[in-house]
Structures are given as structure tokens and as C-alpha cells.
Amino acid sequence: MDTIRSLHFFVRAVELGSFSAVAREQNTTQPTVSKVLAALEDDLGVRLLERSTASLSATAQGRRFYERAKAVLDEYAEAVADVRGEGAASSGLLRVNAPVALGQFSLNSFVQDFLRRYPAMEVELILNDRMVDMVEEGMDVVLRHGRDLPQNAVARRVGSSPRWLVASPAYLRRHPAPRQPQELVQHNYIRYAWSGGSTVVLRNGEREVTVQTQGRYRVNNALAIRDSLLQGSGIALCPAWLVHDLVAARQLRHVMPKWCGEAQELHLLYPSRRYQPARARMFIEQLQLWLQKMPGME
Structure with missing residues (x-):
């Protein structure tokens, strides 16, 4: 055999x-x-x-x-x-998992560049928004937002992205921009479908307020929220990495810029087993450097 x-x-x-x-x-x-x-x-x-x-x-x-x-x-x-x-680090297969929106919007371009640089490498990029079992599903590297992380993995914080209130100029012509956080309740607030309740916490330096929101649309995909904002459907609190380009191009406006939501943290995860392939270590190191330069990421 x-x-x-x-x-x-x-x-x-x-x-x-x-x-x-x-x-x-x-x-x-x-x-x-x-x-x-x-x-x-x-x-x-x-x-x-x-x-x-x-x-x-x-x-x-x-x-x-x-x-x-x-x-x-x-x-x-x-x-x-x-x-x-x-080079042992520059050949073989890597299985990488990431959130759908981050993968489509940004990570996919990094992987394509990585493959061009290392022609003996293979990458399987699996995109979903659930927390995977890294060992059972055979993942070498996982990217995840937030702080609710698995106990059976090594987590490395690689950055955070401030959350901005944004809306399109067309929407704001029909609905004047809020000047105080409490005025947010008067707007059609678009939110992530699984984010919990309808309240939002906003911060301005040391000040923190919890405000009520209301809206007719909830969706479980950040790219769909981005597209809905462009269509003038409402106002939303989005991580800067998702909308920085649209704000720079004036397709979206940063509303109440002194107020922001809790920053969205990003972690790199890998299995806590003793042995880690050199190619995985190389990928993680390069990905971390790339993420640190990613627009909208601090």
C-alpha cells in the first residue's frame, strides 16, 4: 500500500x-x-x-x-x-476561511496576488459567516470579526476598523442628516439581520449614548448593506473598510463624523496544534502585513 x-x-x-x-x-x-x-x-x-x-x-x-x-x-x-x-514554505495547499463580505471585497485580491508570487502554492478560500471548527473542517487559517472566538484555536488580533454612520447624498436630500444621535430614530436604519436588537451604541470621545433605531430592512450580508446604501435606501453603521472608498468618492457621506460605533476587531486564527506548516506561517505573516495596510483598518 x-x-x-x-x-x-x-x-x-x-x-x-x-x-x-x-x-x-x-x-x-x-x-x-x-x-x-x-x-x-x-x-x-x-x-x-x-x-x-x-x-x-x-x-x-x-x-x-x-x-x-x-x-x-x-x-x-x-x-x-x-x-x-x-522553499518548503512556498509550496502545497492552504485552506483559508473568512467572512463572506471581507473575502469578496478585499481578501480575494490578496490571495490572487499571493498565488501569482508563489506558483507552487494552492489556496482553498472558503467564505461563510459562521464560526468553523478549524480541526474538524481542516482549516489552516481563519479570519474572524469580533471577540467571540473559539477556545481551541490560537487567536492573533491583527487590526480594528472604526464604524461610521453613512448614507448616500440622494437619501440625505430626502431625509436631512441627523445632527444628534437621538435623531437617528427618525431615519430608515439598515442593519445586519443577526445583530440583535434595534438599539445602537455611539461614542464621541468619552461620551457614550445608546440610541433607538427603526428600519424596514435587515440583511445578513455586509455587501448587500453597502449596495442598499448606494441605492439611497437608508442610513447604516458600517466598518470603515467596507465603505471608505465610497466616502472618498463622495458616493456616501460620513454622517455625524464625531460619533462612531464600537470598532470592529479582526483576528487571525489557526489551530492550536503543536505543528504548523511553514507555508501556513508564511501566509499568516504576509496576510498580517497586508491587513495592516488595508484602507479602513487600524
Whole structure:
């Protein structure tokens, strides 16, 4: 049995969730993948995968074996690169997870530049707004907003973005801009659908006020909020990274600029396992430098 090949098939089966996806990626057939993994289970004497017509998932033993197998493959790849005289950090696959809006609006361009610089690298960028299980879902690097972070990961704060009240000139012609925080209740406030209640906390230096808002539209995507603002649909409290370009182009106006919301913090997360691939460390270091220069990020 080709152990390295078997481990690679197993790791990718866990990450992709199907034999057919592994077969397509590895340019082979689904029966071949199934046969290789069945042989691996026979050799170990342990059932690693639960199979059904609709899904594929790792067993409890399989999840533990997955983490060890992934580390073995990472070390093997670096050993091969080292003996060939290649840069171990600049080859291999990285799985990266990030919020949808940040990924589409900004992070995707960084990844494209990263891939151009390192032609032996591969990146899977998975965008969603839920907190992923880094080990179970095989993520090397995760970007997350806010402070509610998992306990089983190493978190590195890489920046924060002030939240501004913004609206389009067209909207403000129909609804004069608020001059005091309490006047916000008179406006159509667009908010993130899962943000909780309708109150907003605003700060002006040491002063802090909680104001009531009302609005007819809630949406669970920051890019949709950005687009709605451009259409003149209302007023919203947005992180500067999301709207700085529109404010600079005068397509949106920064309303009550002395008042802002709580800054949106950004963290880099990675698994708290002892071994971390050199390529992941390199990616994290470069991403952190890029984020520090990102407009709207402090």
C-alpha cells in the first residue's frame, strides 16, 4: 500500500466530503479512491469514515486520525521540498476561511496576488459567516470579526476598523442628516439581520449614548448593506473598510463624523496544534502585513 497516497486521499475525503470530489481533484476514479481508503481502514483495523448515499463524514477515530495524518503530510511535503532544494514554505495547499463580505471585497485580491508570487502554492478560500471548527473542517487559517472566538484555536488580533454612520447624498436630500444621535430614530436604519436588537451604541470621545433605531430592512450580508446604501435606501453603521472608498468618492457621506460605533476587531486564527506548516506561517505573516495596510483598518 502507498501510505502517503492513502493518507492524502483520506485527508482530502474528510475536507471535501465525497469520494467523487477527491477523484476529480486527483484525476482518478471514484472506485479507485474508495478502494484505497477501504484498504487503509483494513490495514489500521479501524473504521475512519461513515459512508451513506447522501454524505461522507469522519468517525470519532477518523477525526483524531485526520489531524495526525494532515500533520504527517505537511511534514513530508516540507521534507521533500528541503531535499530538492526548494522553499518548503512556498509550496502545497492552504485552506483559508473568512467572512463572506471581507473575502469578496478585499481578501480575494490578496490571495490572487499571493498565488501569482508563489506558483507552487494552492489556496482553498472558503467564505461563510459562521464560526468553523478549524480541526474538524481542516482549516489552516481563519479570519474572524469580533471577540467571540473559539477556545481551541490560537487567536492573533491583527487590526480594528472604526464604524461610521453613512448614507448616500440622494437619501440625505430626502431625509436631512441627523445632527444628534437621538435623531437617528427618525431615519430608515439598515442593519445586519443577526445583530440583535434595534438599539445602537455611539461614542464621541468619552461620551457614550445608546440610541433607538427603526428600519424596514435587515440583511445578513455586509455587501448587500453597502449596495442598499448606494441605492439611497437608508442610513447604516458600517466598518470603515467596507465603505471608505465610497466616502472618498463622495458616493456616501460620513454622517455625524464625531460619533462612531464600537470598532470592529479582526483576528487571525489557526489551530492550536503543536505543528504548523511553514507555508501556513508564511501566509499568516504576509496576510498580517497586508491587513495592516488595508484602507479602513487600524
